Amino acid sequence: MSFTLKTLIETMEKNPALAGADRLRQRLDMLDELDACLMRAGDASGPADVALRHRAEAIRTQWEALNAACYDFMRDEIRQGVAPSGLLRWMKDAAFEPGDAYDFRDELLSGVLAFDEPDAGIAELPSEMVFYQPTPARHIVDMIERTGLGDGDVLVDLGSGLGHVPLLAAICTGARCIGIELEQAYVQAAQRCAQTLHLGRVRFVQQDARVADVSEGTVFYLYTPFVGSVLSTVLDTLRQEASARDIRICTFGPCTATVAKQSWLKAVDPLKPGRIAVFRAS
Numbered sequence: 001m002s003f004t005l006k007t008l009i010e011t012m013e014k015n016p017a018l019a020g021a022d023r024l025r026q027r028l029d030m031l032d033e034l035d036a037c038l039m040r041a042g043d044a045s046g047p048a049d050v051a052l053r054h055r056a057e058a059i060r061t062q063w064e065a066l067n068a069a070c071y072d073f074m075r076d077e078i079r080q081g082v083a084p085s086g087l088l089r090w091m092k093d094a095a096f097e098p099g100d101a102y103d104f105r106d107e108l109l110s111g112v113l114a115f116d117e118p119d120a121g122i123a124e125l126p127s128e129m130v131f132y133q134p135t136p137a138r139h140i141v142d143m144i145e146r147t148g149l150g151d152g153d154v155l156v157d158l159g160s161g162l163g164h165v166p167l168l169a170a171i172c173t174g175a176r177c178i179g180i181e182l183e184q185a186y187v188q189a190a191q192r193c194a195q196t197l198h199l200g201r202v203r204f205v206q207q208d209a210r211v212a213d214v215s216e217g218t219v220f221y222l223y224t225p226f227v228g229s230v231l232s233t234v235l236d237t238l239r240q241e242a243s244a245r246d247i248r249i250c251t252f253g254p255c256t257a258t259v260a261k262q263s264w265l266k267a268v269d270p271l272k273p274g275r276i277a278v279f280r281a282s
Protein backbone atom coordinates (compact mmCIF):
# COMPACT_ATOMS: atom_id res chain seq x y z
CA MET A 1 0.00 0.00 0.00
CA SER A 2 1.30 3.48 -0.82
CA PHE A 3 0.96 5.84 2.14
CA THR A 4 1.39 8.86 -0.12
CA LEU A 5 -1.56 7.62 -2.17
CA LYS A 6 -3.59 7.05 1.00
CA THR A 7 -2.79 10.52 2.32
CA LEU A 8 -3.65 12.11 -1.01
CA ILE A 9 -6.99 10.29 -1.26
CA GLU A 10 -7.87 11.27 2.30
CA THR A 11 -7.04 14.91 1.57
CA MET A 12 -9.24 14.80 -1.54
CA GLU A 13 -12.14 13.11 0.27
CA LYS A 14 -12.09 15.17 3.46
CA ASN A 15 -11.84 18.69 2.12
CA PRO A 16 -15.26 19.84 0.85
CA ALA A 17 -13.84 23.27 -0.10
CA LEU A 18 -11.98 21.55 -2.94
CA ALA A 19 -15.33 20.94 -4.65
CA GLY A 20 -15.81 24.69 -5.32
CA ALA A 21 -15.73 26.12 -8.86
CA ASP A 22 -12.85 28.37 -7.71
CA ARG A 23 -10.72 25.28 -6.93
CA LEU A 24 -10.56 23.97 -10.49
CA ARG A 25 -6.80 24.38 -10.72
CA GLN A 26 -6.18 22.55 -7.43
CA ARG A 27 -8.43 19.70 -8.54
CA LEU A 28 -6.59 19.40 -11.85
CA ASP A 29 -3.19 19.40 -10.08
CA MET A 30 -4.34 16.86 -7.50
CA LEU A 31 -5.89 14.56 -10.13
CA ASP A 32 -2.54 14.70 -11.91
CA GLU A 33 -0.79 13.79 -8.65
CA LEU A 34 -3.31 10.98 -8.10
CA ASP A 35 -2.37 9.48 -11.49
CA ALA A 36 1.32 9.70 -10.61
CA CYS A 37 0.72 8.05 -7.20
CA LEU A 38 -1.36 5.24 -8.73
CA MET A 39 1.36 4.66 -11.30
CA ARG A 40 4.01 4.45 -8.57
CA ALA A 41 1.82 2.13 -6.49
CA GLY A 42 1.67 -0.28 -9.46
CA ASP A 43 -0.86 -3.11 -9.53
CA ALA A 44 -0.41 -4.45 -6.00
CA SER A 45 -3.39 -6.70 -5.28
CA GLY A 46 -3.64 -6.88 -1.48
CA PRO A 47 -7.13 -6.05 -0.07
CA ALA A 48 -5.93 -2.65 1.22
CA ASP A 49 -4.50 -1.77 -2.23
CA VAL A 50 -7.70 -2.75 -4.03
CA ALA A 51 -9.81 -0.74 -1.56
CA LEU A 52 -7.56 2.28 -2.07
CA ARG A 53 -7.84 2.02 -5.84
CA HIS A 54 -11.66 1.94 -5.56
CA ARG A 55 -11.61 5.09 -3.44
CA ALA A 56 -9.25 6.72 -5.96
CA GLU A 57 -11.65 5.89 -8.82
CA ALA A 58 -14.65 7.21 -6.86
CA ILE A 59 -13.04 10.57 -6.07
CA ARG A 60 -11.72 10.85 -9.63
CA THR A 61 -15.24 10.32 -11.07
CA GLN A 62 -16.67 12.87 -8.64
CA TRP A 63 -14.02 15.51 -9.38
CA GLU A 64 -14.09 14.99 -13.14
CA ALA A 65 -17.83 15.69 -13.02
CA LEU A 66 -17.14 18.92 -11.07
CA ASN A 67 -14.51 19.91 -13.63
CA ALA A 68 -16.83 19.10 -16.53
CA ALA A 69 -19.40 21.53 -15.06
CA CYS A 70 -16.69 24.25 -15.02
CA TYR A 71 -15.80 23.49 -18.66
CA ASP A 72 -19.49 23.69 -19.64
CA PHE A 73 -19.73 27.08 -17.96
CA MET A 74 -16.67 28.36 -19.88
CA ARG A 75 -17.98 26.90 -23.14
CA ASP A 76 -21.23 28.84 -22.60
CA GLU A 77 -19.23 32.03 -21.95
CA ILE A 78 -17.30 31.50 -25.19
CA ARG A 79 -20.50 30.90 -27.18
CA GLN A 80 -21.92 34.13 -25.76
CA GLY A 81 -18.70 36.01 -26.60
CA VAL A 82 -18.09 37.01 -22.98
CA ALA A 83 -14.65 38.64 -22.74
CA PRO A 84 -12.35 38.02 -21.01
CA SER A 85 -13.60 34.49 -20.61
CA GLY A 86 -13.12 32.41 -17.47
CA LEU A 87 -10.81 30.28 -19.54
CA LEU A 88 -8.37 33.16 -19.99
CA ARG A 89 -8.48 33.93 -16.27
CA TRP A 90 -7.44 30.35 -15.47
CA MET A 91 -4.77 30.41 -18.18
CA LYS A 92 -3.09 33.25 -16.30
CA ASP A 93 -3.47 31.65 -12.87
CA ALA A 94 0.11 30.38 -12.77
CA ALA A 95 3.49 31.84 -13.66
CA PHE A 96 4.89 31.19 -17.14
CA GLU A 97 7.39 28.32 -17.25
CA PRO A 98 9.58 27.71 -20.29
CA GLY A 99 9.89 24.22 -21.78
CA ASP A 100 7.64 21.74 -23.54
CA ALA A 101 6.06 20.06 -20.47
CA TYR A 102 2.28 20.18 -20.18
CA ASP A 103 0.45 21.41 -17.07
CA PHE A 104 -3.07 21.98 -15.70
CA ARG A 105 -3.73 24.59 -18.41
CA ASP A 106 -3.52 21.91 -21.10
CA GLU A 107 -5.99 19.67 -19.30
CA LEU A 108 -8.27 22.68 -18.91
CA LEU A 109 -8.01 23.67 -22.58
CA SER A 110 -8.73 20.09 -23.69
CA GLY A 111 -11.76 20.03 -21.41
CA VAL A 112 -13.12 23.29 -22.84
CA LEU A 113 -12.39 22.53 -26.49
CA ALA A 114 -13.72 18.97 -25.99
CA PHE A 115 -12.54 17.65 -29.36
CA ASP A 116 -14.04 14.44 -30.63
CA GLU A 117 -10.53 13.34 -31.52
CA PRO A 118 -9.95 10.99 -34.43
CA ASP A 119 -8.58 7.78 -32.93
CA ALA A 120 -7.80 6.00 -36.17
CA GLY A 121 -7.11 6.67 -39.83
CA ILE A 122 -4.34 9.24 -39.33
CA ALA A 123 -2.13 9.04 -42.42
CA GLU A 124 1.61 8.65 -42.07
CA LEU A 125 3.43 11.84 -43.01
CA PRO A 126 6.06 12.08 -45.74
CA SER A 127 9.65 12.58 -44.61
CA GLU A 128 10.57 16.07 -43.34
CA MET A 129 7.02 16.52 -42.00
CA VAL A 130 6.53 16.29 -38.24
CA PHE A 131 3.74 14.35 -36.45
CA TYR A 132 1.10 16.06 -34.37
CA GLN A 133 1.86 17.38 -30.91
CA PRO A 134 0.01 20.36 -29.42
CA THR A 135 1.76 23.51 -28.23
CA PRO A 136 1.46 23.74 -24.42
CA ALA A 137 -1.36 26.20 -23.71
CA ARG A 138 0.75 28.66 -21.65
CA HIS A 139 2.95 29.24 -24.71
CA ILE A 140 -0.08 30.15 -26.83
CA VAL A 141 -1.10 32.75 -24.24
CA ASP A 142 2.52 33.99 -24.07
CA MET A 143 2.59 34.40 -27.87
CA ILE A 144 -0.78 36.21 -27.93
CA GLU A 145 0.51 38.68 -25.32
CA ARG A 146 3.95 39.23 -26.81
CA THR A 147 2.65 39.82 -30.35
CA GLY A 148 -0.23 41.95 -29.07
CA LEU A 149 -2.45 39.88 -31.38
CA GLY A 150 -5.58 41.90 -32.00
CA ASP A 151 -8.49 42.92 -34.22
CA GLY A 152 -6.42 43.88 -37.26
CA ASP A 153 -4.41 40.62 -37.27
CA VAL A 154 -4.78 37.36 -39.10
CA LEU A 155 -2.98 34.52 -37.32
CA VAL A 156 -1.99 31.61 -39.54
CA ASP A 157 -0.89 28.37 -37.84
CA LEU A 158 1.09 26.39 -40.44
CA GLY A 159 0.53 22.76 -39.48
CA SER A 160 -2.31 23.39 -37.04
CA GLY A 161 -3.09 19.82 -35.92
CA LEU A 162 -6.30 19.82 -33.85
CA GLY A 163 -6.25 23.61 -33.84
CA HIS A 164 -5.45 24.55 -30.22
CA VAL A 165 -3.52 27.66 -31.33
CA PRO A 166 -6.08 29.24 -33.72
CA LEU A 167 -8.97 28.24 -31.44
CA LEU A 168 -7.50 29.71 -28.25
CA ALA A 169 -6.36 32.83 -30.13
CA ALA A 170 -9.89 33.28 -31.53
CA ILE A 171 -11.36 32.89 -28.04
CA CYS A 172 -8.95 35.36 -26.42
CA THR A 173 -8.53 38.04 -29.11
CA GLY A 174 -10.36 39.80 -31.92
CA ALA A 175 -7.94 38.43 -34.53
CA ARG A 176 -9.05 36.26 -37.43
CA CYS A 177 -7.35 32.87 -37.19
CA ILE A 178 -6.58 30.26 -39.82
CA GLY A 179 -5.22 26.75 -39.34
CA ILE A 180 -3.57 25.00 -42.27
CA GLU A 181 -3.15 21.28 -41.76
CA LEU A 182 -2.38 18.33 -44.01
CA GLU A 183 -4.34 15.71 -42.03
CA GLN A 184 -8.02 15.85 -42.97
CA ALA A 185 -9.19 14.18 -39.72
CA TYR A 186 -7.56 16.91 -37.60
CA VAL A 187 -9.07 19.63 -39.79
CA GLN A 188 -12.55 18.15 -39.42
CA ALA A 189 -12.20 17.84 -35.62
CA ALA A 190 -10.98 21.46 -35.38
CA GLN A 191 -13.87 22.72 -37.57
CA ARG A 192 -16.43 20.85 -35.45
CA CYS A 193 -14.96 22.43 -32.31
CA ALA A 194 -15.13 25.94 -33.83
CA GLN A 195 -18.76 25.38 -34.85
CA THR A 196 -19.78 24.05 -31.44
CA LEU A 197 -18.22 27.07 -29.73
CA HIS A 198 -19.72 29.51 -32.30
CA LEU A 199 -16.26 30.82 -33.18
CA GLY A 200 -16.92 32.58 -36.48
CA ARG A 201 -13.47 34.14 -36.82
CA VAL A 202 -11.52 30.89 -37.08
CA ARG A 203 -11.31 28.50 -40.01
CA PHE A 204 -9.32 25.43 -40.93
CA VAL A 205 -8.01 24.44 -44.33
CA GLN A 206 -6.84 20.97 -45.33
CA GLN A 207 -3.76 21.66 -47.39
CA ASP A 208 -0.01 21.22 -47.66
CA ALA A 209 1.49 24.40 -46.19
CA ARG A 210 3.82 24.61 -49.21
CA VAL A 211 0.93 25.43 -51.53
CA ALA A 212 -1.44 27.21 -49.13
CA ASP A 213 -2.60 30.76 -49.78
CA VAL A 214 -1.04 32.73 -46.91
CA SER A 215 -1.67 36.18 -48.38
CA GLU A 216 -4.01 37.23 -45.54
CA GLY A 217 -1.63 36.39 -42.68
CA THR A 218 -0.04 39.04 -40.47
CA VAL A 219 1.27 36.69 -37.77
CA PHE A 220 2.47 33.18 -38.67
CA TYR A 221 3.04 30.36 -36.21
CA LEU A 222 5.11 27.21 -36.66
CA TYR A 223 5.53 24.56 -33.97
CA THR A 224 8.17 22.71 -35.98
CA PRO A 225 5.63 21.25 -38.41
CA PHE A 226 8.32 20.37 -40.94
CA VAL A 227 12.05 20.58 -41.47
CA GLY A 228 14.58 20.53 -44.33
CA SER A 229 13.39 21.38 -47.83
CA VAL A 230 9.71 21.65 -46.78
CA LEU A 231 10.61 24.32 -44.22
CA SER A 232 12.82 26.11 -46.76
CA THR A 233 9.99 26.22 -49.30
CA VAL A 234 7.54 27.65 -46.76
CA LEU A 235 10.11 30.20 -45.55
CA ASP A 236 10.66 31.31 -49.18
CA THR A 237 6.92 31.96 -49.47
CA LEU A 238 6.92 33.91 -46.20
CA ARG A 239 9.88 35.95 -47.39
CA GLN A 240 7.87 37.00 -50.46
CA GLU A 241 4.94 37.92 -48.24
CA ALA A 242 7.30 39.98 -46.03
CA SER A 243 8.49 41.94 -49.04
CA ALA A 244 4.91 43.14 -49.61
CA ARG A 245 3.82 43.86 -46.03
CA ASP A 246 4.79 43.74 -42.37
CA ILE A 247 4.48 40.21 -40.99
CA ARG A 248 5.72 38.43 -37.89
CA ILE A 249 6.79 34.81 -37.68
CA CYS A 250 6.56 32.95 -34.37
CA THR A 251 8.28 29.61 -33.89
CA PHE A 252 8.50 26.93 -31.21
CA GLY A 253 10.78 23.92 -31.06
CA PRO A 254 13.74 22.93 -33.24
CA CYS A 255 12.65 24.91 -36.33
CA THR A 256 13.53 28.09 -34.39
CA ALA A 257 17.25 27.50 -35.02
CA THR A 258 16.68 27.36 -38.80
CA VAL A 259 14.40 30.39 -38.81
CA ALA A 260 16.88 32.37 -36.67
CA LYS A 261 19.52 31.87 -39.39
CA GLN A 262 17.40 33.59 -42.08
CA SER A 263 19.21 36.80 -42.98
CA TRP A 264 15.90 38.55 -43.82
CA LEU A 265 14.51 37.99 -40.32
CA LYS A 266 15.38 39.52 -36.97
CA ALA A 267 14.24 38.29 -33.54
CA VAL A 268 11.95 40.86 -31.91
CA ASP A 269 13.38 40.06 -28.47
CA PRO A 270 16.30 37.88 -27.30
CA LEU A 271 15.73 34.17 -28.01
CA LYS A 272 15.11 32.12 -24.87
CA PRO A 273 15.30 28.31 -24.80
CA GLY A 274 11.90 26.64 -24.39
CA ARG A 275 9.95 29.77 -25.31
CA ILE A 276 8.24 30.86 -28.54
CA ALA A 277 10.50 33.10 -30.64
CA VAL A 278 9.02 36.10 -32.48
CA PHE A 279 10.69 37.33 -35.69
CA ARG A 280 10.08 40.28 -37.97
CA ALA A 281 11.52 40.99 -41.43
CA SER A 282 14.60 43.19 -40.99
Ligand SMILES: C[S@@+](CC[C@H](N)C(=O)[O-])C[C@H]1O[C@@H](n2cnc3c(N)ncnc32)[C@H](O)[C@@H]1O
Pocket residue numbers: 125129130131132133134135157158159160161162163164165180181182183186207208209210222223224225226230
Ligand atom coordinates in the same frame (compact mmCIF):
# COMPACT_ATOMS: atom_id res chain seq x y z
C1 LIG B 1 4.11 19.64 -34.05
S1 LIG B 1 2.48 19.64 -34.72
C2 LIG B 1 1.95 21.27 -34.31
C3 LIG B 1 0.45 21.40 -34.15
C4 LIG B 1 -0.08 22.78 -33.82
N1 LIG B 1 0.54 23.80 -34.64
C5 LIG B 1 0.13 23.14 -32.37
O1 LIG B 1 1.10 23.82 -32.09
O2 LIG B 1 -0.67 22.76 -31.51
C6 LIG B 1 2.81 19.70 -36.48
C7 LIG B 1 1.58 19.55 -37.35
O3 LIG B 1 1.96 19.91 -38.70
C8 LIG B 1 1.26 19.07 -39.61
N2 LIG B 1 2.02 19.09 -40.87
C9 LIG B 1 3.20 18.48 -41.12
N3 LIG B 1 3.59 18.76 -42.38
C10 LIG B 1 2.64 19.58 -42.93
C11 LIG B 1 2.49 20.22 -44.20
N4 LIG B 1 3.39 20.07 -45.16
N5 LIG B 1 1.42 20.99 -44.38
C12 LIG B 1 0.48 21.17 -43.42
N6 LIG B 1 0.57 20.56 -42.22
C13 LIG B 1 1.63 19.78 -41.95
C14 LIG B 1 1.24 17.72 -38.88
O4 LIG B 1 0.21 16.89 -39.39
C15 LIG B 1 1.01 18.14 -37.44
O5 LIG B 1 -0.37 18.19 -37.15
